[in-house]
Amino acid sequence: MGQAFQSLSLPAVMAWGLLFFGGIYLGLGGLNWLLTRHLLPALGIGRILDPRPVTPEQLRRELLQSGGSVLVFGLGMVFPWGLLQLGWARFAVDPSGWRIAAEILVLVVWNDIHFWINHRLLHTRWLRRFHGPHHRSVVSTPWSTYSFHPVEAAMLGNVILLPMVLHDFSFWALASVPVFSLVLNNIGHANYDFFTGVSYSHWFAASRRHHLHHAAHAGNYGFQFTFMDRLFRTRLPADAADPQIAAFRRKQQARRAPVG
Known part of the structure; x- marks a missing residue:
């Protein structure tokens, strides 16, 4: 597959990139929506984290902005392809299954480090305006x-x-990065606690931590793991969103209260 990717023409690289990123975004997003809005609640598994409503306007905005990101990611495939064409990077030749697995583990850790660094930069006053649309x-x-x-x-x-x-990574290890990245990021943005029995610091509580980042902003810049937020002391407390959610529930109760 590595040789086939390297031999593609420039237009083909961009076309395949758009299909790939658009396909995994719509496929995984749709599966997550089905699970967290229908199947899991019906089975009594997990719970919604933030009960505040999501408007149709927000969903339209998210889909529109995500379309722009798919364009950036898909067309951006010319950069890894270009590194290969220039000879600045190469794929591993006939890598073993163990090597591919080890490379994927390394890239999972690197993905978390890369995400924390860029996410933290996006919360600085110089770059905050570019992160505002997401928040x-x-x-x-x-x-x-x-x-x-x-x-x-x-x-x-x-x-x-x-x-x-x-490093000369295998094609499959590199191709796994956008897939596991989107899977983990999709879980983190699901606003759903899939594993209610684990502690707040557990790897499986990533959706709780990222829900708090959207609610309280200043902290929890990490991805799936907590080591970067622990190292730089940027982890939010588990109750960081309680005031906002409590205020929403008080408003709901006030609306339901009988008049007179």
């Missing part, structure tokens, strides 16, 4: 996952470029 989704949804300004999409989308020039 308009105070209550996140599976469709929030790619809902970025093009500058943010470009920053997050270059995750494989540095690894490619430092």
